[in-house]
Every structure is written in C-alpha cells, then in structure tokens.
Amino acid sequence: MSGAVTLGSRVPRRHHRGRAIPGEPPLCSAAMHPEQMLRHLRAANALARRAVDAGHHPFGALLVAPDFETVLLEQGNVDAVNHAEAVLARNAAQRFEPSLLWQCTLVTTVEPCAMCAGTQYWAHIGRLVYGLSERQLLQITGAHPENPTLDLPCREVFARGQKALQVHGPFAEVEMEIADLHRRFWKAR
Numbered sequence: 001m002s003g004a005v006t007l008g009s010r011v012p013r014r015h016h017r018g019r020a021i022p023g024e025p026p027l028c029s030a031a032m033h034p035e036q037m038l039r040h041l042r043a044a045n046a047l048a049r050r051a052v053d054a055g056h057h058p059f060g061a062l063l064v065a066p067d068f069e070t071v072l073l074e075q076g077n078v079d080a081v082n083h084a085e086a087v088l089a090r091n092a093a094q095r096f097e098p099s100l101l102w103q104c105t106l107v108t109t110v111e112p113c114a115m116c117a118g119t120q121y122w123a124h125i126g127r128l129v130y131g132l133s134e135r136q137l138l139q140i141t142g143a144h145p146e147n148p149t150l151d152l153p154c155r156e157v158f159a160r161g162q163k164a165l166q167v168h169g170p171f172a173e174v175e176m177e178i179a180d181l182h183r184r185f186w187k188a189r
C-alpha cells in the first residue's frame with residue numbers, strides 16, 4: 001500500500017511516548033471499539049472476496065495501527081502454505097519495529113491456524129481480531145484436500161508462549177457473511 005511506511009513511522013512516536021519498552025511493552029489497556037472491529041472484519045472479508053476473484057482461497061487479513069483505525073497492510077490468501085495472516089505478519093515484521101507491532105492489531109476473517117498464530121507471535125503483533133472460529137471453518141471445509149482445516153484454537157497456541165496477546169473473536173455479527181463466502185467457495189471447489 002502506498003504511504004504505509006510513512007504512516008508506520010509516524011504512529012509509533014505518537015503512541016509510545018513515555019512508555020515504549022524494548023521487547024515486550026505491556027499492551028495499553030485501550031481496546032478497539034466493537035464497531036471498529038466489525039468494520040475492519042468486513043473490510044478483511046472484502047479482501048477475501050477479491051482473493052477469490054484473483055484465483056485464491058477466501059481469506060483476508062489486515063494490519064491495523066495502534067490508533068485502531070489506520071490500515072497499515074492488507075493481504076489476501078496466496079496459497080495453501082502462504083496464508084493471508086502469515087504473509088501479512090512476515091511483511092509486517094520486515095517493515096515495522098517490534099515496539100510498534102506489539103500495539104498493532106491483526107484483523108482476519110477466520111481464526112488463524114497454528115502456523116499463522118505462531119507467525120503472529122514471532123512477528124510480535126500484540127492484538128488479534130477474528131470473525132469466524134477455526135472450528136466453524138472446519139465444519140464448512142471438512143477434510144477438503146485444499147483446506148484440511150487444522151483445528152487448534154489460536155488461544156491455545158498463544159497460551160504456550162511468553163507474551164500476553166489480546167485476542168477478540170469470534171463475532172456473531174459477521175459470522176454469517178464470512179461463512180457464506182466459504183460455503184459457496186468450498187462447495188464449488
């Protein structure tokens with residue numbers, strides 16, 4: 001996205017004034033407003049639809065700045081190995097400082113699989129918002145050869161780590177629209 005680096009270098013100075021701690025700064029207690037979460041989730045689902053139009057699987061993810069509004073990066077699914085969240089997290093780690101990423105939010109249509117949760121952990125992105133649970137996706141995809149869903153809750157992955165990430169999801173308000181996209185996609189596959 002154009003301007004992403006400029007935004008990224010501006011936001012952390014404003015946000016971290018007086019409380020930046022290298023490594024693992026505590027997450028500030030402010031939380032993204034539910035209305036913002038739903039708006040970002042719908043934007044991520046629009047990305048997922050665009051991913052389908054481009055020949056990929058229906059997943060989309062965003063990186064939202066510490067102001068809970070600015071979208072720093074967006075990413076659709078690439079393929080069965082390069083999931084939207086993992087690709088996004090790796091790009092984020094290359095572009096932005098860990099102290100900024102710890103205050104950022106990864107927003108994704110479907111709960112991250114173990115690989116993506118692990119990549120978010122190592123990229124040091126402190127917050128996660130997801131729409132549909134991995135268990136719900138499993139009910140839609142079953143053992144589909146292109147998406148044999150790995151059913152391991154991301155909270156269990158994060159609980160084995162040493163950082164207290166904030167996790168929000170699933171959201172009943174958007175489950176239907178995200179699930180609809182997947183039902184149509186995997187049924188026709």
Ligand SMILES: [Zn+2]
Nearest residue numbers: 083113115116
């Ligand atoms: Zn994944």
